[in-house]
Amino acid sequence: MAKGKELRLNLRTQILKRNDRNRAYWETAVTTKSIAAGKVAILLCDVWDNHWCRGAVERLNEMVGQMNEVVKAARSLGVHIIHAPSDVIDFYADHPARKRILDLPEVALPEPLPHDDPPLPIDDSDLGSDTGETAWYTAWSRQHSAIEIADEDAISARGQEVYSFLRHREIEQVVIMGVHTNMCVLHRSFAIKQMVRWGVNIALARDLTDTMYNPAMRPYVNHEEGTRLVIEFIEKHWCPTILSEDLVRAL
Numbered sequence: 156m157a158k159g160k161e162l163r164l165n166l167r168t169q170i171l172k173r174n175d176r177n178r179a180y181w182e183t184a185v186t187t188k189s190i191a192a193g194k195v196a197i198l199l200c201d202v203w204d205n206h207w208c209r210g211a212v213e214r215l216n217e218m219v220g221q222m223n224e225v226v227k228a229a230r231s232l233g234v235h236i237i238h239a240p241s242d243v244i245d246f247y248a249d250h251p252a253r254k255r256i257l258d259l260p261e262v263a264l265p266e267p268l269p270h271d272d273p274p275l276p277i278d279d280s281d282l283g284s285d286t287g288e289t290a291w292y293t294a295w296s297r298q299h300s301a302i303e304i305a306d307e308d309a310i311s312a313r314g315q316e317v318y319s320f321l322r323h324r325e326i327e328q329v330v331i332m333g334v335h336t337n338m339c340v341l342h343r344s345f346a347i348k349q350m351v352r353w354g355v356n357i358a359l360a361r362d363l364t365d366t367m368y369n370p371a372m373r374p375y376v377n378h379e380e381g382t383r384l385v386i387e388f389i390e391k392h393w394c395p396t397i398l399s400e401d402l403v404r405a406l
Contacts, residue, residue, distance in 0.1 A: 160191075160192045160232045160233065160405040160406075161189055161190065161191055161192065161405065162189070162190055162191075162192050162195060162232070162234075162401065162402065162404070162405055163187055163188070163189050163401065163404065163405075164187070164188045164189075164190065164195075164328065164330075164358065164397050164401045164402075165185050165186075165187055165397060165398070165401055166185065166186050166187070166188055166358055166395035166396070166397060167183060167184070167185050167361075167390055167395055167396050167397070168183075168184050168185075168186075168390050168391075168395045168396075169181045169182070169183055169184070169387055169390040169391040170182050170183075170184050171391070181387075181391065183390075186395075188328070190327060190328055191233075192229070192232040192233040192234050192405065193233040193234075193235075194325065194326060194327040194328060195229075195234045195235070195326065195327070195328045195329075195330065195402075196234065196235040196236070196237055196320075196321060196324070196326045196328070196329050196330070197225075197226060197229055197234055197235070197236050197237065197329075197330050197331075197332065197360075197402065198237045198239055198317070198329055198330070198331045198332075198333075198345065198346075199222070199226070199236070199237070199238050199239060199240075199298070199302060199332060199333050200239050200241075200331055200332070200333030200334065200339050200340050200343060200345075200346055201239065201240060201241050201295075201333055201334055201335075201339045201340075201343070202215070202219065202222065202238075202240065202298055202299050202302055202332075202333045202334065203215075203240055203243070203294075203295035203297075203298065203299060203334075204295055204296060204297050204298065204299045204300060205294040205295050205296070206294050206295065207284075207288055207290070207291055207292050207293075207294045208282075208283070208284040208285075208286060208288050208367065209284075209286040209288065210284060210285045210286035210378070211284070211334065211335070211365065211367065214365045215299065215334055215365065218363060218365065219299050219301040219302060220301060221363065221399070222301075222302060222332060222333075222363050222399075223301050223302050223303055224403075225332075225360075225363065225399045225402055225403055226302065226303070227303065228402070228403035228406055229402045229403060230305060230307075230308075231406070232402075232403070232405055232406065234402065235308075235309070235320075235324055235326060236304075236305065236308040236309070237256075237308070237309045237310075237311065237317060237320065237345075238252065238298055238302070238304055238308060238309070238310045238311075239310075239311060239312045239317065239333075239343070239345050240295070240297065240298040240310075240312060241312040241339065241343060242293060242295065242312070243295055243296055243297050243298070244310065244311070244312050244313075246296065246297045246298075247297075247304075247310045250304065250306075250310060251306040252304055252305070252306060252307070252308040252309055252310045253309075253310040253311070255307075255309055256309040256310065256311045256316050256317075256319075256320050257316070259316075259319050259320060259323050260319070260323075261315060261316075261319050262318060262319040262322040262323065264315060264318060264353065265353050265354060267349075267352040267353065268351070268352050268353070268354055270348075270351060270352055270393075271392065272348070273388075273392055275337055275385065275388060276374065276384045276385065276387075276388050277337060277366070277368050277372070277373065277374060277381050277384055277385060278372040278373035278374075279337055279338070279366075279367055279368055279369075279372070280372070281369055281371075281372055282367065283335070283337070283338075283366065283367025283368045283369055283372075284367070284369055285368065285369045285370060285371075285378050311345070312343070312344075312345065313344060313345065314343070314344030314345045314349050315344075316345075317345040318345075318350075318353060318355070321355060327356060328356045328357075328358065329350060329355055329356065329357040329358070330357070330358050330359075330360055330397060330402065331346060331347060331357060331358070331359055331360065332359070332360035332363040332364060332399070333363070333364060334364060334365050334367075335364075335365055335366050335367040336359070336364045336365065336366045336382065336385045336386065336389070337366045337367060337368065337385045338367055340359065340364060341389070341393070347359065347389065347393050347394055348393065350394075351393055351394055357394050358394055358395045358396055358397050359386065359389055359394060359395075359396045359397070360396070360397060360398070360399045360402075361386045361396040361397070361398065362398050362399050363399050364382070364386070365382060366378070366381050366382040366385050368381035368382065368385075
């Protein structure tokens with residue numbers, strides 16, 4: 156095991172600038188952040204075992220193998236792992252990783268910072284299925300079994316618990332991966348918008364996420380392009396993104 160390694164995270168953002176003709180444009184900027192692996196936490200957002208949308212299930216199944224390899228490698232470096240499968244936490248009631256986070260005293264939440272909240276670049280008002288389903292229901296019962304949960308990990312889908320864990324472990328950088336970028340990854344109580352408002356440094360693993368987007372809806376682009384647009388939206392308005400390889404390169 157390579158505990159105590161330092162990670163180099165290439166944080167990508169989009170910056171609004173003006174050219175020499177005073178025309179506005181967006182420019183991609185990448186800054187490198189060196190940080191001890193023990194100061195980093197990976198948060199897996201709603202990586203469920205099933206979904207009401209067949210397309211969502213198929214894309215996640217293509218992704219979870221790489222997610223698990225990244226999580227295993229990062230854990231071996233000393234990165235903290237937080238599993239956050241909303242709605243199904245009771246499945247893990249007796250797991251050591253669940254009990255560990257419950258044993259921590261709650262840390263007082265900070266006053267939320269003000270932050271603009273512009274609309275998404277895609278229309279997901281139809282719930283975003285690209286495979287024809289129109290009725291939402293709770294299809295999930297646990298986190299996807301392809302993601303290994305170690306006893307030393309943490310399990311929580313509550314913002315207060317996650318924030319307390321980050322402070323007790325003196326985490327300086329959170330990396331969130333999972334689904335879906337335009338929904339849970341942005342809006343959960345432990346996810347991007349709330350963490351930004353609490354002053355937590357968070358970044359999205361842009362190669363390990365997916366959107367709920369139907370190409371029949373605005374802006375009428377392919378699903379993959381819809382995901383790219385949401386990722387760029389996050390880079391412009393909320394937080395940086397990284398590639399998952401940044402988390403394992405130290406090996």
